[in-house]
Amino acid sequence: MPFIDFAHQTWQPKPVLTDECMRNIPEPYRSWLLDSGSLTQRLKSMCTRQFRVKVLRHEWGIPSRSELEFLGCHHEMASIREVLLIVDDRPAVFARSVLPASSLTGVNRELLELGERPLGEFLFNQPSLKRGQIEIDELPACQFNLHLDRPYYEESAWGRRSQFYLNGKAISVCEVFLPEYNPELM
Numbered sequence: 001m002p003f004i005d006f007a008h009q010t011w012q013p014k015p016v017l018t019d020e021c022m023r024n025i026p027e028p029y030r031s032w033l034l035d036s037g038s039l040t041q042r043l044k045s046m047c048t049r050q051f052r053v054k055v056l057r058h059e060w061g062i063p064s065r066s067e068l069e070f071l072g073c074h075h076e077m078a079s080i081r082e083v084l085l086i087v088d089d090r091p092a093v094f095a096r097s098v099l100p101a102s103s104l105t106g107v108n109r110e111l112l113e114l115g116e117r118p119l120g121e122f123l124f125n126q127p128s129l130k131r132g133q134i135e136i137d138e139l140p141a142c143q144f145n146l147h148l149d150r151p152y153y154e155e156s157a158w159g160r161r162s163q164f165y166l167n168g169k170a171i172s173v174c175e176v177f178l179p180e181y182n183p184e185l186m
């Protein structure tokens, strides 16, 4: 079953975040999407019972053109990881990370063995980590229905995609808050 290449279908490159762009992002999502720290850590701090990563797929594949452009790569295979971040048994975030083959060298190869371990736990423990550009977008939530118990129809979901540099090698992480999960109200 192919990846839902949602980044290709709906995510168009965004201009650098202007103040006007930021003002258009509704709270509580604005503060979460602009937070440069670990989303895993912040979600764990909201947990009353359990945080877990549900791995949907973690396989080799072809990133979308949009993802390759965001990564500054050209026609390259990548290890593509799609997960749901589950907070107290509720799917809170859909995340898709693109790990280009050329970035999976040295210690970065540990990214291939993450399993249910949150990507952020690895990333934010790397001294070399640098966070690059963040783009924010509002996406149709229905494209995630395949992975969810309850369907979305007209709802939209706010998400971001970030560039990370590990030992100078680029990966991208796209995180989308699912509408039923409001991080400030849980």
Ligand SMILES: C=C(O[C@@H]1C=C(C(=O)O)C=C[C@H]1O)C(=O)O
Binding pocket: 037, 038, 039, 040, 041, 053, 081, 082, 083, 085, 093, 095, 096, 097, 117, 118, 119, 120, 121, 123, 173, 174, 175
């Ligand atoms: C990048 C982070 O890792 C989180 C965990 C992910 C995973 O396990 O695949 C994906 C996206 C992130 O929300 C983070 O915690 O900020």
